Amino acid sequence: MKKKIALGLALALATSVGTTAFAAAANPFTDVPTKHWSYGAVQQLAKAGIIDGYNDGTFKGDKTITRYEMAVLVAKAMAKEDKADAAQKATIDKLAAEFSSELDNLGVRVTNLENKVGNIKWDGYARIRAEQTPSGSNPTGEKDTVGRTRVRLNMTAPLDTDWTFKGRIQYDSQDNNNLNSGAAANDNGKIDFASAYVTGKAFGLDTISVGRAPVWLGQGFISDDKGSAGGVAPDGIIIGKNIGVTNLQIGYNRSNALYKASSALRPYGLPTDLTTEFAGFTAPIGSTLIFDASYLKDKDSHYYKTTAAGLTYTGLQNFTISGEYGENKSKVVKDILKTGKAKAYQAKVKWMGADKSKVNTWGTWVAYNKFEAGFDPADFTTTDFTTYQTANLQDGGLKGTEVGVEYVPFKNSILTFKYEGYKTSDIKANDFNANSKGYIAQLEVFF
Incomplete structure (x- = not known):
């Protein structure tokens, strides 16, 4: 200038x-x-x-x-x-x-x-992705290459010095472009008001969020900011309190996520919503270790009675090592799957990392994940899987490895390439016999 x-x-x-x-x-x-x-x-x-x-x-x-x-x-x-x-x-x-x-x-x-009333701040995010995964309807395992687009517009509007309105408008293209097809497929995408809530401080609490608010527990293992199926957050209330260096949050909400769950996991009718209560706890142990614990339960423990705990270690230069373990002891797992509990764990080692504000920064990681059938029947967590593999969390289980690299080609962008090699199981067994591979290339831009 x-x-x-x-x-x-x-x-x-x-x-x-x-x-x-x-x-x-x-x-x-x-x-x-x-x-x-x-x-x-x-x-x-x-x-x-x-x-x-x-x-x-x-x-x-x-x-x-x-x-x-x-x-x-x-x-x-x-x-x-x-x-x-x-x-x-x-x-x-x-x-x-x-x-x-x-x-x-x-x-x-x-x-x-x-904090000025009426001053609305906008920011956004766009993701362009190509996925190559086994076709869910093709028993020969023929590859499908699918293009997906996601656009998010976030708004922040201060109401006074203590309270703020936050919202997100989201467009997801779903399966709008099959890149192997000779003709353009129909656009099955949709626009959602993915979140809309008021957040602030009152009654000695550090955080009170009311409305359609995203929920993140622990490392996102049993609930991440996706909130529920399709990226639409559940409606409810979340309260948080900082006690010294620790953070505690508890909440209650109602989600329409369960429509994605397998019919095999619906012994109590076909509900279109799911009422849950949850809690999360995070505390540093020294300067290089963080402990997290979380809990998620629906009414009468039909689909979720889940606990999880994890650790994140940053004591090695340029490395972040994290892991989390969880168990779901819901009625579905006990009465339908007859396994007593559905277990899951993940471990990840990341070297450096892409900083979207700094051109040419990059990072790489390797992770191992295992989710038994019934652990996450309503898909409250994305767990970074492709759509094919994530869908399998409702219909069965999966385990395997992912390897990825991320890079910043220009400011406010991240280019990612990822390989996923998994074995999957159906809803009736956890033998993990079916092999599955996935490749993802995506460009994210932030504005």
Whole structure:
């Protein structure tokens, strides 16, 4: 950005001199003549203390400036915002939002801006994915290559200093493009209001969320921010409390996720919703180890009576090692599957990692997962599987390995390649005889 362009913006946010006559004051910079188009703005900004110039008494108006330098300018304007009129304040707010990351690095608090009623902040996410998996309807194991698209628009609207509304609008293309087909397939995608809830602090609690709020427990092993089938969060309430360095959350909600479950797991009719209660606990052990524990149960323990515990270790440079174990002792598992409990565990080792804000950063990982039939009948967790494999969690079980690599080709993006090699089992047995392989290539962009 040229400094003269920045001045065009800054003219509207100069805050302290109002209608002071420019000609009466001394020329603040030797290289800005009194007849120059920017002279009035430069003098006003200098007198307001928003700009300082260089030590040699020059302004260097044609010098290209960085976003960091512009953020310094905006920070000074924010400090004098109480002297600005309504139009100038609106411009300062827009600039503060544009340079929020740089202002944060400068240690400039933008809480007052963020807490203004009616100030809605938008951000988004788009994912373009190609999956190659065995066809679920083809016993020969012929490969299907499927294209999928997901777009999410997130909104944040402060209501006052303690309460905020958050929402997400999501489009999922489902199986809209079969890349092996000679003709375009029908678009089975849909648009959902995936989340919509109010969150804040009250009654001595650190978090209260009411509405269609996503639920994340532990490492996402028994419930992640997908919330339920199709990415639509359940309706309910979540409360959280920080006790020293530990975090505790409990909640109650109602989801329409169960329609995805296998008919073999529906001994109590064909419900279209599922009422659950849950709890999660996270606590650091020293500086390099984190312990988590979680609990999920539906009414009468028909489908879920699940507990899980896990550890995350960061004591090795550039490495993160994590693992989690869980058991489901629901009535389905005991009465229908006759196994007493459905067990599951996962372990993952990750080296470095892609930072979407830094081009050319990358990471790689390897993981092993095992989920017995009946562990997650309503698909409350994505567990990073392909659609074919995730569907098998309702109809049976799976176990195997995944290997992946991620890379940032340009700012605010992540390119991922992943291989999955699994064995699957049907709902009646956990013998894991059927082999399954999956490949994923996807580009995610954040805006």
